[in-house]
Amino acid sequence: xxxxxxxxxxxxxxxxxxxxxxxxxxxxxxxxxxxxxxxxxxxxxxxxxxxxxxxxxxxxxxxxxxxxxxxxxxxxxxxxxxxxxxxxxxxxxxxxxxxxxxxxxxxxxxxxxxxxxxxxxxxxxxxxxxxxxxxxxxxxxxxxxxxxxxxxxxxxxxxxxxxxxxxxxxxxxxxxxxxxxxxxxxxxxxxxxxxxxxxxxxxxxxxxxxxxxxxxxxxxxxxxxxxxxxxxxxxxxxxxxxxxxxxxxxxxxxxxxxxxxxxxxxxxxxxxxxxxxxxxxxxxxxxxxxxxxxxxxxxxxxxxxxxxxxxxxxxxxxxxxxxxxxxxxxxxxxxxxxxxxxxxxxxxxxxxxx
Amino acid sequence: xxxxxxxxxxxxxxxxxxxxxxxxxxxxxxxxxxxxxxxxxxxxxxxxxxxxxxxxxxxxxxxxxxxxxxxxxxxxxxxxxxxxxxxxxxxxxxxxxxxxxxxxxxxxxxxxxxxxxxxxxxxxxxxxxxxxxxxxxxxxxxxxxxxxxxxxxxxxxxxxxxxxxxxxxxxxxxxxxxxxxxxxxxxxxxxxxxxxxxxxxxxxxxxxxxxxxxxxxxxxxxxxxxxxxxxxxxxxxxxxxxxxxxxxxxxxxxxxxxxxxxxxxxxxxxxxxxxxxxxxxxxxxxxxxxxxxxxxxxxxxxxxxxxxxxxxxxxxxxxxxxxxxxxxxxxxxxxxxxxx
Numbered sequence: 001x002x003x004x005x006x007x008x009x010x011x012x013x014x015x016x017x018x019x020x021x022x023x024x025x026x027x028x029x030x031x032x033x034x035x036x037x038x039x040x041x042x043x044x045x046x047x048x049x050x051x052x053x054x055x056x057x058x059x060x061x062x063x064x065x066x067x068x069x070x071x072x073x074x075x076x077x078x079x080x081x082x083x084x085x086x087x088x089x090x091x092x093x094x095x096x097x098x099x100x101x102x103x104x105x106x107x108x109x110x111x112x113x114x115x116x117x118x119x120x121x122x123x124x125x126x127x128x129x130x131x132x133x134x135x136x137x138x139x140x141x142x143x144x145x146x147x148x149x150x151x152x153x154x155x156x157x158x159x160x161x162x163x164x165x166x167x168x169x170x171x172x173x174x175x176x177x178x179x180x181x182x183x184x185x186x187x188x189x190x191x192x193x194x195x196x197x198x199x200x201x202x203x204x205x206x207x208x209x210x211x212x213x214x215x216x217x218x219x220x221x222x223x224x225x226x227x228x229x230x231x232x233x234x235x236x237x238x239x240x241x242x243x244x245x246x247x248x249x250x251x252x253x254x255x256x257x258x259x260x261x262x263x264x265x266x267x268x269x270x271x272x273x274x275x276x277x278x279x280x281x282x283x284x285x286x287x288x289x290x291x292x293x294x295x296x297x298x299x300x301x302x303x304x305x306x307x308x309x310x311x312x313x314x315x316x317x318x319x320x321x322x323x324x325x326x327x328x329x330x331x332x333x334x335x336x337x338x339x340x341x342x343x344x345x346x347x348x349x350x351x352x353x354x
Numbered sequence: 355x356x357x358x359x360x361x362x363x364x365x366x367x368x369x370x371x372x373x374x375x376x377x378x379x380x381x382x383x384x385x386x387x388x389x390x391x392x393x394x395x396x397x398x399x400x401x402x403x404x405x406x407x408x409x410x411x412x413x414x415x416x417x418x419x420x421x422x423x424x425x426x427x428x429x430x431x432x433x434x435x436x437x438x439x440x441x442x443x444x445x446x447x448x449x450x451x452x453x454x455x456x457x458x459x460x461x462x463x464x465x466x467x468x469x470x471x472x473x474x475x476x477x478x479x480x481x482x483x484x485x486x487x488x489x490x491x492x493x494x495x496x497x498x499x500x501x502x503x504x505x506x507x508x509x510x511x512x513x514x515x516x517x518x519x520x521x522x523x524x525x526x527x528x529x530x531x532x533x534x535x536x537x538x539x540x541x542x543x544x545x546x547x548x549x550x551x552x553x554x555x556x557x558x559x560x561x562x563x564x565x566x567x568x569x570x571x572x573x574x575x576x577x578x579x580x581x582x583x584x585x586x587x588x589x590x591x592x593x594x595x596x597x598x599x600x601x602x603x604x605x606x607x608x609x610x611x612x613x614x615x616x617x618x619x620x621x622x623x624x625x626x627x628x629x630x631x632x633x634x635x636x637x638x639x640x641x642x643x644x645x646x647x648x649x650x651x652x653x654x655x656x657x658x659x660x661x662x663x664x665x666x667x668x669x670x671x672x673x674x675x676x677x678x679x680x681x682x683x684x685x686x687x688x689x690x691x692x693x694x
Contacts (some may be wrong), residue, residue: 027451085582095464095472097446101663103507103518113512115665120577121439122635122661123588132475139582141659143513143593143667166447168486168508169496174447174458182646190628241429254489293463307516315484316460319445321486323458 004171005192006104007326009033010185014241015177017105017160019074020091020213022046026070030184030207033297037191037205048146048221049207053191055340057200062348064340065204065227067192067218067294068183068234069211072176073318075159076134077106083148086114086140088159092212096135098319103162104140108153112163114142114210170252171326178322180211182329183233186255189333190340197341201228208294218294222301228348229267231308231336235324236285238313246286249313253324254281255332258309262291262299265307266351274339280331283313310336355528356380357673358509361519364454364575366418366435366502367550370394372415372452376527377547379434384536385545390411395557397533398545405541405688408565409651410528411515411558411638412532412574413551416520417662419448419503421483424494427620428487430457430541433478435502436552441475442663448483455496456481456506457649462633496679505664515670516593522666524551527573533677534684545690551638555605558638562645568694569612569687570651572639573680575668576630578657585629591657594669597676600653602633609650615692616652625679630655650694654680 008292013033017025027049033052035280041051049070055061073092079084086106093193099116103248104111117139119128140159142149165175173182187205209217211234222230236256239248245283257271275282287309294311313330359380365373374396376458382388385398396414417436424430430450434440458482464472483503487493507520519525535545544565548557562570576598577590591598599616601608620627630653643649644683656676659667686692 019678034633068589068683081582083582093464095461097441097472097476101442101443101660103665112636113510115580115660115667116517118442118660118663120579120661121437122577132441132473141667143516145514148514168456170486170488192439235465237466242462247466252466267465317463317465319461321445321447321458321460323460
């Protein structure tokens, strides 16, 4: 087993709550984590946390952006019903079937705990059992009188999943928001490894906002940082029964390195060759157009950025028991650190030469 | 905190060891005589010989899951023990076996589903427990077939004097019974913590026969569905409305005289109560009242929202009132308030 430098940090990040547009609480944890590596940290207008770690390249140093979104999928209160029950809409894609009986946190004037209701089997007809309720039919119970609910909760208040993180076999971790705080942990592992390597390039570590509603933070981060190489770190799908083979990555078999139109061929080759050279396990992820990651926004920022996408596979994405392997986080961090250490000014100049 | 200890303990039907040991430890300083029967139910008796013999019942078991198969990829297949709607299992963690190893029940990510898939519930045969095992061999090191699981839910207080936990059905009844057994009564009293209620009132059937009570009362957590959109007649009970008394359920038609007696005691002591308003569901009294020559009695229930689901909610006021009502009824009987 490799060293787990930032596993505790990851557990701390997972315990935070922050959906699209309300990432402040998580951002503050991220700033603390980044401050171990640099004091050059800023936050842009949308809320992206941007930290710079300098290489030895001086003013002409290549710049490589490592970006991981810190927002998690969330719900928004749309109505307070009679009895004080809350109706919600989604901010990020939920499978409503995963929400029945789910515990949640309501971020209102006070932080409230709630349960998404389910009908007792004693009262459920066989006919009803064949149906899965759409999100509109679900409600949150905060076990409070309607009057008090109305005094505390407003339409527009945000709701996030409640789940204590669990450690499973084989250094696997399960809980909420592994999408995409595991990638923040990858950035931290990368910076840790880089301390033991010589690197010409400046590294700009970004924790981006609002990915789950359409890579909005990524667009302003890429514009603001304007790096030579932009690497989006995001989770992908781990295998489970009933999934297509090209969307089924193995847990513990190393990060998935993306290849396809969204990915600069030289960035892909650089990541792949680095892994081969250093004996780091990796898997190949193929995409046929813009990826569902911040990398989709990076590629078309300003005059276009050389983009790479990498990340670990997790199971059960977008629910409260997302499951991933810390071993993959460590492998991914090592891979990125060696890749960054390999990049020179000449490499950057070659990115526009076809 | 009694409710926390009891609800966080493990005890699916037929596997009540942990919860039984906890209850035994809790009541042993307060009761004269304690023993278990061949099914595993736990009995606590006082030494009073004169007066009607009262049996207070609470079942120790809870709904759970059993591991029935290990897939080549290390995922575990399971079947429910007791009535669980598979729709509440998706995206929930469980604790497996005596080691309480964490496992999670996941689902295919929404990104890879067709819109049609989302409208269909996932059945038990489409769900797996993931313990992080690499393959079958890896899983077999730590889990064996027949291991049982319970929901991994913490007891926590929330809202207006309410609490959330797994297994309020029937650990809330166990807590009421424990609190009652800590008090002294001048009437023969048997507390029966029974097994296997969730798979057909099985422990109570043997317990009723063995105890031969004159009067029996089941202490339960019962169906409560007083939520948005639920018609009044379908709610069964109202959270915070006081302990619920059974009129008729799927196994019992309340003895009218005893029901009236319980109501009169509640009213005399200004303890709020409500009548349980659905016919479905049942409790241990359904089995007890049919033992031997028949037994007079009833049920006192605490309303439980989301019963049989991972996160259930009760009102702590209802719980306290159920304790008060149970004590008041036993005292009233000991004072000759109810003649059989």
